[in-house]
Amino acid sequence: MNALLSVRDLRLSYDSTQVVHGVDFEVPQGPYGVGLIGESGSGKTTIARALLLLHPIHRGSVAFEGADVSRLRGSDLKAYRRAVQLVFQDGDGSLDPRMSVGANVGEPLVVHRSVPRAVRRDRVAELLAEVGLPEDMIDRYPHQLSGGQRQRVVIARALALEPKLLILDEPTSALDVTVQERVLKLFERLRIERGLAFVLISHNLAVVDRLCESSVVLYRGSVVERGPTASLLSRPRHPYTRALRAAVPEIGVVRPPLTRIGSGTPPDQADNACPYAARCPLAVDRCRTETPALREVDGREVACHRAEDTIEIEPFTTHHDDRKHG
Amino acid sequence: MISIRDLRIAYDGRVVAHVPELDLSAGTIMGIAGESGSGKSQTALAVMGLSGYAGAHVSGSITLDGQELTTKSRREWQTIRGRRIAMIMQSPRAALNPTVTLGTLFRRSLRLHGVSRADSKARMRTALDEVVLSPDILDRYPHQVSGGQAQRFAIALVSALRADVVIADEPTSALDVTVQAEVIEVLRDLRDRHGTAMLFISHDLAVISELADSVTIMRHGEVVESGPTALVMQTPRQVYTRELLAAVPTIRRGDPQ
Numbered sequence: 107m108n109a110l111l112s113v114r115d116l117r118l119s120y121d122s123t124q125v126v127h128g129v130d131f132e133v134p135q136g137p138y139g140v141g142l143i144g145e146s147g148s149g150k151t152t153i154a155r156a157l158l159l160l161h162p163i164h165r166g167s168v169a170f171e172g173a174d175v176s177r178l179r180g181s182d183l184k185a186y187r188r189a190v191q192l193v194f195q196d197g198d199g200s201l202d203p204r205m206s207v208g209a210n211v212g213e214p215l216v217v218h219r220s221v222p223r224a225v226r227r228d229r230v231a232e233l234l235a236e237v238g239l240p241e242d243m244i245d246r247y248p249h250q251l252s253g254g255q256r257q258r259v260v261i262a263r264a265l266a267l268e269p270k271l272l273i274l275d276e277p278t279s280a281l282d283v284t285v286q287e288r289v290l291k292l293f294e295r296l297r298i299e300r301g302l303a304f305v306l307i308s309h310n311l312a313v314v315d316r317l318c319e320s321s322v323v324l325y326r327g328s329v330v331e332r333g334p335t336a337s338l339l340s341r342p343r344h345p346y347t348r349a350l351r352a353a354v355p356e357i358g359v360v361r362p363p364l365t366r367i368g369s370g371t372p373p374d375q376a377d378n379a380c381p382y383a384a385r386c387p388l389a390v391d392r393c394r395t396e397t398p399a400l401r402e403v404d405g406r407e408v409a410c411h412r413a414e415d416t417i418e419i420e421p422f423t424t425h426h427d428d429r430k431h432g
Numbered sequence: 433m434i435s436i437r438d439l440r441i442a443y444d445g446r447v448v449a450h451v452p453e454l455d456l457s458a459g460t461i462m463g464i465a466g467e468s469g470s471g472k473s474q475t476a477l478a479v480m481g482l483s484g485y486a487g488a489h490v491s492g493s494i495t496l497d498g499q500e501l502t503t504k505s506r507r508e509w510q511t512i513r514g515r516r517i518a519m520i521m522q523s524p525r526a527a528l529n530p531t532v533t534l535g536t537l538f539r540r541s542l543r544l545h546g547v548s549r550a551d552s553k554a555r556m557r558t559a560l561d562e563v564v565l566s567p568d569i570l571d572r573y574p575h576q577v578s579g580g581q582a583q584r585f586a587i588a589l590v591s592a593l594r595a596d597v598v599i600a601d602e603p604t605s606a607l608d609v610t611v612q613a614e615v616i617e618v619l620r621d622l623r624d625r626h627g628t629a630m631l632f633i634s635h636d637l638a639v640i641s642e643l644a645d646s647v648t649i650m651r652h653g654e655v656v657e658s659g660p661t662a663l664v665m666q667t668p669r670q671v672y673t674r675e676l677l678a679a680v681p682t683i684r685r686g687d688p689q
Contacts, residue, residue: 283467283679283680290681309608310681336684339683353609353612354609354638355612355639358641
């Protein structure tokens with residue numbers, strides 16, 4: 107068992123509605139990044155909440171360093187909560203506006219009593235320096251900072267307890283591009299300096315490409331493709347991964363029109379159908395009657411009956427105009 | 433169609449946006465790119481005649497087909513806003529009245545802008561068809577539709593009103609990437625089908641490069657660079673434009689294996 111985090115057959119529900127249908131992935135010891143890629147409703151944020159024990163695990167397991175996290179109690183549970191920290195999109199909403207930057211960053215140190223009071227301020231200053239903030243920030247308040255600075259404060263706080271794994275939920279989506287670039291560089295540096303592992307939740311494929319060696323593509327709570335990020339993005343095999351990849355606008359790349367790569371809520375379909383069948387341009391009868399299992403194709407795992415056929419098609423020219431009027 | 437000359441927008445005497453010259457012709461899309469505080473949304477508000485409501489002072493000139501807009505009264509604006517110049521917002525659901533169905537909303541908007549009842553039905557159908565929405569959507573309330581559907585509905589409304597100029601402020605930024613791609617298509621369609629002139633405001637240069645015929649880059653309230661999109665993106669002349677382009681995250685093309 108050398109994985110840091112191991113997620114097995116994870117099933118998650120809201121009330122009686124299951125939204126995550128048996129998701130598996132592993133996060134090796136850092137420095138290493140795993141991307142959870144998906145759009146609204148893919149279940150990626152619910153998975154993150156379950157990893158942080160903020161959402162009940164309905165079925166399946168999450169193991170950290172070999173131990174089932176839902177069975178952790180007492181000091182083991184506290185150790186897990188220290189080892190796994192969260193950074194989310196909105197630096198604004200995750201800081202207490204009534205507390206100074208220093209108090210926000212130092213709060214975990216107080217709660218977990220991990221540093222003696224006498225040296226707490228020094229420790230906070232070190233953390234701020236590590237994320238590239240000047241020491242005099244320590245007495246300022248969140249509203250006095252820019253969005254990028256606030257996100258650095260959130261990162262400093264996440265680092266306070268020496269975590270092994272950071273869960274990053276869209277950590278740069280609210281930032282301007284030049285600020286985003288600097289925050290991405292910070293993550294790249296921290297990853298190496300601290301040997302951190304990341305689970306990065308994002309719909310931004312370019313950001314995932316920067317920070318994650320491997321990725322998991324989720325569609326409506328199921329894994330549709332999983333493998334090395336570079337192969338997934340350069341040669342996507344699942345039609346949904348291809349649609350995602352083709353939908354990313356790029357400077358200087360002229361694409362054919364891709365109207366109708368599918369959006370909104372697809373119609374309800376049989377439980378035993380492929381979850382993507384209703385949107386899929388390649389769907390055949392079998393896709394509507396038999397849920398495809400993950401299987402190895404071309405150096406990654408794909409849940410698609412037609413994964414072999416997708417190689418014939420260039421990802422940037424497949425979305426021919428099949429819009430229906432009326 | 434729209435001409436801006438020496439436009440200055442100021443709050444309490446402090447200029448937050450200065451646009452020396454900007455010309456937008458029919459059937460073209462101009463992207464205005466910039467980061468927070470660049471003045472891009474302030475420029476959009478001024479073209480919509482809404483700066484006064486936000487407490488800003490506007491000087492210089494904005495003309496629509498030669499007609500000066502900055503001196504129009506509130507009453508005069510009522511016949512321009514919506515009918516000739518319309519806006520598409522970032523959060524489409526927040527921009528729709530939550531207490532009425534989309535159908536009611538659509539009919540009221542058309543009636544307000546003087547479209548007859550008989551005419552409005554036909555226009556509604558065509559406009560929904562253009563944005564690939566089924567007419568069933570008219571029976572739903574804003575909270576019952578997805579973000580992408582709401583944005584396409586907003587575009588249908590603008591199309592049905594036959595607005596000559598559309599100001600779109602970050603219309604795809606809140607959307608999932610596949611939905612964003614669809615909305616980009618629908619906006620491009622609107623331009624090609626009706627010759628709509630569009631100011632497309634975005635922080636996302638990649639989206640602008642896909643959609644806009646020309647681009648204006650703003651920073652700290654000033655225009656840094658402007659020109660045909662391909663030219664500006666391929667041979668940026670200003671340092672800041674190069675920085676902005678370099679910061680756009682890209683996906684590796686090759687497979688390192």
